[in-house]
Amino acid sequence: MKRVLKFFGWMVGVIVIIVLCFVGFVLLKWDQKYDAPYPELAASSDSTLIARGKYLVYGPAHCAGCHNTAERSLEVDNGKDLLLIGGAEFVFEPGVIRSRNLTPDLETGIGKLTDGEVARVMRNSIGADGRPIFPLMPFQNMSDEDVVAILSYLRSQEPVNHFVKPTEYSFMGKAVLAFGLIKPEGPSGTPPKSIAIEPSEVYGKYLANSVANCVGCHSPRDLMSGEFIGPKFSRGLEFEEAPGANFITPNLTPDPETGIIADWSEDAFVARFRAGRLYEHSPMPWGSFARMTDVDLRAIYRYLMALEPVSNKVEKTQYMLEVNPVN
Template sequence: MKKFVKIFVGLIGFIALIILCFVAFVFLKWDKKYDAPYPELAATQDSTLIARGKYLVYGPAHCAGCHNTTERMLRVDQGEDLTLIGGAEFVFEPGVIRSRNLTPDMETGIGKLTDGEVARVMRNSIGADGRPIFPLMPFQNMSDEDVVAILSYLRSQEPVNHFVKPTEYSFMGKAVLALGLIKPEGPAGTPPKSIKIEPSEVYGKYLANSVANCVGCHSPRDLMSGEFIGPKFSGGLEFEEVPGALFVTPNLTPDPETGIIANWSEEAFVERFKAGRVYEHSPMPWGSFARMSEVDLRAIFRYLKALEPVSNKVEKTQYMLEVGGSN
């Protein structure tokens, strides 16, 4: 019996040592810094590019919705062109991710950052301080012209002094960072210089993957690291935006049995987006997407219809839960 107790105590001590070593590793290694070249892209005062940037920011790229306070996000969703003062909080298992102030304010915004530093955030998910950015922005393969357009619009805003608390990571989030599961992601190859704006599958692929982030929400993902864990565009990602309301993203592939738009016409697709929000707490940025041009919407539809069908039945896209219970 004494031998058994001795072995048991030794085992407990060994496990405790492993845990202590892991905790020490996390706190020593989570705050990693990364480096990547600064894109040689610069803002311009060209009115055409500024207009394109504004369209992207309030439309398909939906920057204005995320980079505002919660109250202002609702107003942007309803069609107001509010400056991007930041402050939205996104609560995930890794922690509380806060959107930054993107106005050219010198103290609290991007006024002191170079165009290259801002472009590197978009292209490589690396902040000005060298820390990795949680993979919520899919702009790594955005065209040079569109990156410049967005930079130009951001610089054209009125500076607003609005302090936003830094992102705060939980212990699990810090562990993921320490293990390198959240790390900078650069372009897949060389991003295009420009993209032809037309209702084509090519332009639709660009919008769905590199601008509007349809792929990011309509694909199975590990919400701890942001990694894709299933067929892209097959749906099934869960969002509980408010307690009691669970939203599940539908399958966007043209699978005839489980794809939500498999039997939609192009006109029905365009009309649905132009109609805007139906469910109050849907995580879909309907207000921004309702501003999209018909050319962009038709391009996305044609790309989605050309995808490889994936059988993934999403029973419902909206569940009303009892708080503290299950659906």
């Protein structure tokens, strides 16, 4: 019996040491800093570029919806051009991700950051402090011209002093960072200088992957690291947007049996976006996407219809869960 107790005591001691080593490693390594070149891109006062930037910010890139408080995001969704003061909270397994104030305020916004620092966030997912940005923004391969357009619009805003608490990672989130599972992601190649704005598959691919982030929500992903874990556009994430209201993003490939838009005409696709939100808590930024031009919407449709069909059925994109009544 003494030998058994001694053995179990030894095993418990080993386990405790392993756990302490693991915790110590995470706490020492999670706050890693990264480096990458600063893109040589600068904001402009050109009115055409500023207008393009505003269109992207409030339209396909939907920056204004994410970089606002929850209440203001609803107003943006309803068509108001509110300044990007930050404050939205995205609660994932890694922690609470908070969007930053993007007005040029010197104290709480991007006023002290250089254009290169802001562009590096977009291109390489590295903050000005060297920390990696959780992969929610798909702008790594955005064209130089569009990055400059967004920079130009952001600099043209009125500065707003609005403090946003820093992002807070859970212990599991810190572990993911410590082991490099969340790390900066740069361009897949050399980003284009510019891109032709026309209703083509090429422009649609650019919008769906590098601007509007259709691929980010309509693809299977590991919510701890943000990694893609299945065929892109074949269905995606489950969102709990309100107590009892859950959504699953549908299959956007042209599979004739399971693709949600496989039998839609191009005009029907455009009309659906013009109709806006059908479900109150839908995570789709319908207000922003309703602002998109016909050219952009037709380009996305043509790209999606050219994808390889993937059979992946989603029974319901919106469903209600039973919620226990509050006494």
